[in-house]
Amino acid sequence: MRDSYREELDDIRACLVEMANSVGSQVSLATTALLDADVTVADRVIAGDAPLDATRESIEQRCFNLIARQAPVATDLRAIITAMRIASDLERMGDLAEHIAKVARMRFPDSAVPQEVRPVFLEAGHVAETLVTKAGTVIAKRDVEAALELEDDDDAMDKLHRQLFREVLSDVWPHGVETAIDITLLGRYYERFADHAVSVARRVVFLVTGERRVTTAP
Amino acid sequence: MRDSYREELDDIRACLVEMANSVGSQVSLATTALLDADVTVADRVIAGDAPLDATRESIEQRCFNLIARQAPVATDLRAIITAMRIASDLERMGDLAEHIAKVARMRFPDSAVPQEVRPVFLEAGHVAETLVTKAGTVIAKRDVEAALELEDDDDAMDKLHRQLFREVLSDVWPHGVETAIDITLLGRYYERFADHAVSVARRVVFLVTGERRVTTAP
Numbered sequence: 174m175r176d177s178y179r180e181e182l183d184d185i186r187a188c189l190v191e192m193a194n195s196v197g198s199q200v201s202l203a204t205t206a207l208l209d210a211d212v213t214v215a216d217r218v219i220a221g222d223a224p225l226d227a228t229r230e231s232i233e234q235r236c237f238n239l240i241a242r243q244a245p246v247a248t249d250l251r252a253i254i255t256a257m258r259i260a261s262d263l264e265r266m267g268d269l270a271e272h273i274a275k276v277a278r279m280r281f282p283d284s285a286v287p288q289e290v291r292p293v294f295l296e297a298g299h300v301a302e303t304l305v306t307k308a309g310t311v312i313a314k315r316d317v318e319a320a321l322e323l324e325d326d327d328d329a330m331d332k333l334h335r336q337l338f339r340e341v342l343s344d345v346w347p348h349g350v351e352t353a354i355d356i357t358l359l360g361r362y363y364e365r366f367a368d369h370a371v372s373v374a375r376r377v378v379f380l381v382t383g384e385r386r387v388t389t390a391p
Numbered sequence: 392m393r394d395s396y397r398e399e400l401d402d403i404r405a406c407l408v409e410m411a412n413s414v415g416s417q418v419s420l421a422t423t424a425l426l427d428a429d430v431t432v433a434d435r436v437i438a439g440d441a442p443l444d445a446t447r448e449s450i451e452q453r454c455f456n457l458i459a460r461q462a463p464v465a466t467d468l469r470a471i472i473t474a475m476r477i478a479s480d481l482e483r484m485g486d487l488a489e490h491i492a493k494v495a496r497m498r499f500p501d502s503a504v505p506q507e508v509r510p511v512f513l514e515a516g517h518v519a520e521t522l523v524t525k526a527g528t529v530i531a532k533r534d535v536e537a538a539l540e541l542e543d544d545d546d547a548m549d550k551l552h553r554q555l556f557r558e559v560l561s562d563v564w565p566h567g568v569e570t571a572i573d574i575t576l577l578g579r580y581y582e583r584f585a586d587h588a589v590s591v592a593r594r595v596v597f598l599v600t601g602e603r604r605v606t607t608a609p
Contacts, residue, residue, distance in 0.1 A: 237468065244462035250455065257472075342569055351560055353568045357575040 178243050185235055185256050186312060192228050192263045193309035193373075197302050199225070199270035200366060204298025206277040207359070208291060210284040218274035225267035232260040248380075255380045259312060262369040262376075266305060269366045276355055285355045287348050290340050297333050297363040300326055304370035311374045315381050320374035330367040334360050396461050403453055403474050404530060410446050410481045411527035411591075415520050417443070417488035418584060422516025424495040425577070426509060428502040436492035443485035450478040466598075473598045477530060480587040480594075484523060487584045494573055503573045505566050508558050515551050515581040518544055522588035529592045533599050538592035548585040552578050 199218055206215035236257045239245070245253060276285050286294050304326050311320045337360045340346070341353050378384065417439055424433035454475045457463070463471060494503050504512050522544050529538045555578045558564070559571050596602065 237472065240458065241464040241468055246459040250459055254455065254475075338572070341572065346568060350564060350568060350571045353571050354556070354559065354575045357572045358579065361576065361579060 178239070178245070178249075181235070181239055182249075182252060182256075185232060185239075185253075188228065188232055188235075189256060189259055189263065190309045190313045192225065192232070192260065193305055193312060195221070195225060195228075196263050196266045196270065197305040197309070199267055200273070200301045200305065201298065203270040203273040203277070204294065204301070206274050207286055208284070208294060208298075210277060210281055212278055212281040215274040215278040215281070219271055219278070222267050222271040225264055229260045229264040233257055236260075251380055255376050258376055259373050262373045266366050266369045269362045269369075272362045273359060276359055280355065285352070285359065287352060289346075290337060290356060293333055293337050293340065294359065294363075297330065297360075300330050300333065301363055301366050301370075304330070304367050308370045308373040311377045315377055317378050317381055320378045323371055323374040327367045327371045330364060334364050396457065396463070396467075399453070399457055400467075400470060400474075403450060403457075403471075406446065406450055406453075407474060407477055407481065408527045408531045410443065410450070410478065411523055411530060413439070413443060413446075414481050414484045414488065415523040415527070417485055418491070418519045418523065419516065421488040421491040421495070422512065422519070424492050425504055425512060426502070426516075428495060428499055430496055430499040433492040433496040433499070437489055437496070440485050440489040443482055447478045447482040451475055454478075469598055473594050476594055477591050480591045484584050484587045487580045487587075490580045491577060494577055498573065503570070503577065505570060507564075508555060508574060511551055511555050511558065512577065512581075515548065515578075518548050518551065519581055519584050519588075522548070522585055526588045526591040529595045533595055535596050535599055538596045541589055541592040545585045545589045548582060552582050 199221055202214050202221075203218045205211060206218060236253045239253055240250065243249075279285070304323060307319050307323050307326065310316055311323065337356060341356055346353070417436055420432050420439075421436045423429060424436060454471045457471055458468065461467075497503070522541060525537050525541045525544065528534055529541065555574060559574055564571070
C-alpha cells in the first residue's frame, strides 16, 4: 500500500518536471515568435497551451485520488497539496507564454518589439527559460540551494522590467502609444512568469524545510 | 464526528464569504484612491492586504487539518480543496486591489487617471465590486444562477477594458506614454480581478454540478 503510494507520488513529481520542461519550451518559442515576428512559431505556442491545461487537470485528478484512497496526513498530505499548487503555477506560466505569442501574432507581419528593446526581451526570454528549468530541478531534486538561485534570477527579471520602462519613458522614444502598451503588457507577462517560477521554488522549500520564506544565505 | 466536520466546513465557508466582503471593500477603496488621488485611502488599502494574506493562510491551515483529521473522500474532499482554491483566488484579488492603490500612491499628488478615462475606471470599480459581492453570494448559497450572472459582469469588464484601449489609442490622446503605461497596467489589474471572481464562481459550480464549464442558459 505505502509502496504504491510512493510510486504514484514519484510519478506525479516526474509529470511536474516534464510539465516544467514543456513550459520552458513554450516561453522560449514565444520569445522567438516575438523577436522574429514569426507567426508560425506563435501559432505553435498557442496550440501548445491546451496540452498543458490537460496535464494540469490530470495531475490534479491523480492528487485528488491519492488523497481519497490513501488518507495521507502531515508531510505526505502536504506533498500532494503542494504538487497540485505547482501544477497550477506551471499552467499559469503556460498561459503567460501564450499571451506573449498572441501579442506577436496580433502585430504580424510587423514586430511588436522595436529595435531599442530587443536586447531586453531577448534577455527576459533567457531568464524566463532559466527560471523554469531551475524550477524543474527544484521539483525533481527538492533542491533548496537551487531554489535560492532562483530568487536571484527573479531579481534579474525585475531589473530587466525596470530597464524596459526606462527605455519606453525616455525622451527619445519614437514608437508611440500602441507600442508602449504592447511593451508594458509583454513586460508584465514575463514578470508574472518569473513570479510563478519563484512561487514553485518556495512551495518546494516550504515542503522540505517547513519554512515559509526563502532567505538568502548569510 | 461528522457533525463537527460539517460545522467546521460551514465555518470555513463563512470565513470565505467574509474574505470576499473584505476584498470588495479593498477594491472599492482602491478605486476611490485612484479617482480622488487620495493617498490616505491608498495607504489604507495597502495596509489592508496583510490581514487578507493571514486569512488565506488560516483558511488553508484549517482545510489541511480537516483533510488530515477526517480523511474525507469524494464530494467532501472536493469541497475542502475548492475552499483552499477560492481562498487563493480571493487573496490574489486583494493583491490586485493593492496594486491599484499603489499606482494611485505613486502618482500622488497627481491623479494617475486623466479626465477622459475617469468614467471607465469608475465603472470598472463598480463592476469589480459587484463581481466580488456576487462571488460571495455564490460561495454562501452555492448559487449556480448567480454564478451565471457573474459571467455577464465579466463580459462588461472586458468591454470596459477594450474601451480603455480605444481611448488611449485615439488620435487625440494628449497624455503621453507614462500615463498610457499606468492605464494599461490598471486596466490589466481590473481585468485580472474579474477573471479571479469568475474563477471562484466556476469552482463553486463545478463543486455543485460536477460540470467544469459554466454555459449560459439557451
